[in-house]
Amino acid sequence: MNAKKLMMASLAVLVGTSPLSATAADKWIGYTYSAVSTTAAVKGIERVIEKVQTDTGGALSIKLNLGKTLQIGSNDITQAVGDGIVQFAADGFFLGSVPIGGVLRLPQLINSDTEWKAAVTAMEPYLKKGFEKQGAVYLGQYRYPEQVIFTNFKIESLADLQGKKIRVTSPEQGEFVKTFGGLPLNLPGTEVPTALERGVVDGVITASAGGAKNWHEFLKYNYRFGVNYFNSAVIANKDAFDALPEKAKSSLVAAVKAETDRIDAEFAADEIAQMESQKKSGMTIVGAKPADASQAAKKLEPYWSAWAKEKGPEFVEALKAVRSAIGK
Incomplete structure (x- = not known):
């Protein structure tokens, strides 16, 4: 044993x-x-x-x-x-x-509630099989709401992630951070406040109604760029x-x-209520730049296929089903 x-x-x-x-x-x-x-x-x-x-x-x-x-x-x-x-x-x-569930967390693959619902429907057979095993x-x-970027440094675009240490919840989120020059760190939620306070990490990817609800006192900026869903x-x-x-x-x-x-x-x-509360508490909230969205999608699309191919035929099939369902 x-x-x-x-x-x-x-x-x-x-x-x-x-x-x-x-x-x-x-x-x-x-x-x-x-x-x-x-x-x-x-x-x-x-x-x-x-x-x-x-x-x-x-x-x-x-x-x-x-x-x-x-x-x-x-x-x-x-x-x-x-x-x-x-x-x-x-x-x-x-x-x-159940690693095949990672299809739903690929960065920039799913970008709206409508796409999420269609993607989940397409993934259900694979999830049922994976959990049954x-x-x-x-x-x-x-x-949770779309995962966005919170930092203790000034951020106005994805370029500002260069050289910064960002807490992520999955290797897929980590790939997003690396794509824009950041350093991803995967830490349990219980360790995040101390890590932010001591400078172990410079920011996190989460939702206003998620981790930021508990960690907002350590975070000064929120860049409303949707990375993926949790x-x-x-x-x-x-x-x-x-x-x-x-x-x-x-x-x-x-x-x-x-x-x-x-x-x-x-x-x-x-999410809306927490954004307002965090703004009133002094957090600077910055809207996502359209140029960042198009750039991120272009850079990360090859990663989706490479990720699935590396993991095996069932992952390739699941990704294809999701992309078909959301029209990508």
Whole structure:
């Protein structure tokens, strides 16, 4: 048994489950990477749980644990679900387990809500297959607003990224930063405030309603250039899900669909509210230059194909499906 499997087995004992099996179908353990209960995402997941418990008359109940309250790393959530350590989760850091999901995060590939919806529809078969290989059922997903650039240095164009250290959440975001001469660093969210304060990083790519909501005091400028989107999959342990009565299954699927759509809408509204709040607090907000948009798309388009080709035929196929769906 390797170190990670041993860790998962030990955690199973602490949580009260056994690896590779779910708890009783009506008593699930849930987990989210978010450590803050007031976010639109956590509130939405809590509504899913409440709706399912009501619909099933309490036959299915889920206890949600926030990030850091269980010994599950952000990058290990899908594995914990597949191993039956927890039976239900929201995972925004699933690319290590389901790398094909990276198609949706390729920089500059998807640039609007309309394109996002079409791309997600095209990707669903690939996501379902990818999570199933990990012992999990893909139920749906929500996303944060478009990821833009926040810095503690003056920024008025992408050229200003030259030589700057920028925190990213994926290798795909890192490629964007490198394309414009910056130095990407992948850090856990919990380390970002200290990294900004000590100069370990000079900026971050996130949303006003995302990371910047918590880190705004360390950030002086916001360049409203949309790099890509950050999404979170809502998943369940396959064995536990398959063991549910049909009514509970359909209730869970329907609740996730309704609430993830609502989370998206609430994040969009919060993005505007947070921008205004951050501006009033002294942050300088700069609109994206049209020339930067055309330049970025031209520079990064070859990367999409190279990225997919390097990873394999299924990635090439998935990228083709998405590009067809969004007309690119």
